[in-house]
Amino acid sequence: MRYLITGGAGFIGSNLCDALIQQGEEVVIIDDLSTGSLDNITHLLDNQNFQYHNNTILNHRVMDHLIRECDAVIHLAAAVGVKYVLENPLSSIETNIRGTEIALELANRYKKRILIASTSEVYGKHTHAPLKEDDNVIYGPPSTMRWSYAAAKLIDEFTALAYHRTKKLQVVIVRCFNTIGPRQTGLYGMVLPRFIQQALRDEPLTVYGDGSQTRTFTYVGDVVEALLRLIHCDAAVGEVVNVGGQEEIPIRELAERTIALTGSKSEIMLVPYSQVYGRDFEDMMRRVPSLEKLERLTGFRPETDLDTMLTKTIEYFRSKSN
Numbered sequence: 001m002r003y004l005i006t007g008g009a010g011f012i013g014s015n016l017c018d019a020l021i022q023q024g025e026e027v028v029i030i031d032d033l034s035t036g037s038l039d040n041i042t043h044l045l046d047n048q049n050f051q052y053h054n055n056t057i058l059n060h061r062v063m064d065h066l067i068r069e070c071d072a073v074i075h076l077a078a079a080v081g082v083k084y085v086l087e088n089p090l091s092s093i094e095t096n097i098r099g100t101e102i103a104l105e106l107a108n109r110y111k112k113r114i115l116i117a118s119t120s121e122v123y124g125k126h127t128h129a130p131l132k133e134d135d136n137v138i139y140g141p142p143s144t145m146r147w148s149y150a151a152a153k154l155i156d157e158f159t160a161l162a163y164h165r166t167k168k169l170q171v172v173i174v175r176c177f178n179t180i181g182p183r184q185t186g187l188y189g190m191v192l193p194r195f196i197q198q199a200l201r202d203e204p205l206t207v208y209g210d211g212s213q214t215r216t217f218t219y220v221g222d223v224v225e226a227l228l229r230l231i232h233c234d235a236a237v238g239e240v241v242n243v244g245g246q247e248e249i250p251i252r253e254l255a256e257r258t259i260a261l262t263g264s265k266s267e268i269m270l271v272p273y274s275q276v277y278g279r280d281f282e283d284m285m286r287r288v289p290s291l292e293k294l295e296r297l298t299g300f301r302p303e304t305d306l307d308t309m310l311t312k313t314i315e316y317f318r319s320k321s322n
């Protein structure tokens with residue numbers, strides 16, 4: 001089977017490529033390397049089952065060709081990361097809305113099943129747990145640019161569901177929660193890579209706010225497994241499905257665990273959000289998924305425990321710094 005993976009040189013995308021190539025599948029990727037990296041896929045470039053197109057998903061002509069020639073699309077390309085989105089507000093909206101619209105329009109033209117990567121950010125400011133796929137969404141005002149990422153991804157979900165309802169397009173929408181593991185970069189606002197790199201350099205770990213905000217984390221290998229099960233699950237077509245972890249941890253404690261597991265001499269430094277993201281920034285205080293739907297549909301739920309995820313990610317960053 002030939003898969004088109006948009007954003008295939010990114011963190012989740014490149015791990016997905018590895019899994020598919022290992023299974024003997026054909027993989028074609030399109031990536032403009034805006035946040036992805038050639039390093040993530042260099043080892044695949046000589047593989048005859050792998051093809052890389054350095055291009056943007058906004059290029060309709062190229063996307064037309066790639067989608068026509070594939071059997072299924074996994075659409076991961078997006079402007080990602082709070083920092084990246086705040087620094088590139090306009091192009092992020094264009095990539096995340098127009099890019100997904102192009103992918104859906106062409107998947108519909110050639111009647112190809114398509115999985116759309118959405119995000120737990122879509123839920124907005126909820127503090128209850130667990131978050132279920134049919135919960136309401138709560139956002140701040142548009143002057144707070146951070147919500148543009150959530151709103152753009154929500155429009156992607158609406159568009160995908162509208163294609164399913166009106167054109168019978170086979171779409172699967174996956175709301176990923178914070179995912180961690182090898183190849184994630186700390187450059188665009190992702191918390192764990194930043195902590196690990198600070199810890200390995202014995203620099204202070206910068207915790208934003210008072211560190212009481214909590215997150216759950218999913219190992220990238222589990223996300224890849226979930227994506228592959230979901231794209232082949234007929235009952236998931238036309239559905240929105242959470243993919244996330246269950247172990248809830250305050251960010252300050254995540255910093256402490258990172259220090260312990262790296263054996264670092266670092267201390268923790270609390271930094272006000274306003275200093276990092278400007279005056280109007282709002283964070284989400286809590287994000288815990290319900291995994292009941294994922295498990296019902298696929299028989300799978302992510303099980304990797306947090307210390308294992310942290311240890312594997314630390315090993316990756318240590319090997320990169322050698």
Ligand SMILES: NC(=O)c1ccc[n+]([C@@H]2O[C@H](COP(=O)([O-])OP(=O)(O)OC[C@H]3O[C@@H](n4cnc5c(N)ncnc54)[C@H](O)[C@@H]3O)[C@@H](O)[C@H]2O)c1
Pocket residue numbers: 006007008009010011012013030031032033034035036037055056057058075076077078079080095099117118119120175176177178179180
């Ligand atoms: N990692 C997470 O914690 C997380 C959480 C929720 C949702 N997601 C979603 O999962 C998907 C993959 O995220 P990731 O963490 O691997 O991030 P990533 O930044 O590593 O991957 C995104 C990839 O898309 C590419 N890209 C961006 N704009 C493009 C364009 N116009 N044309 C072609 N390629 C383009 C980037 O270069 C990058 O390789 C995204 O859709 C993201 O919204 C990720």
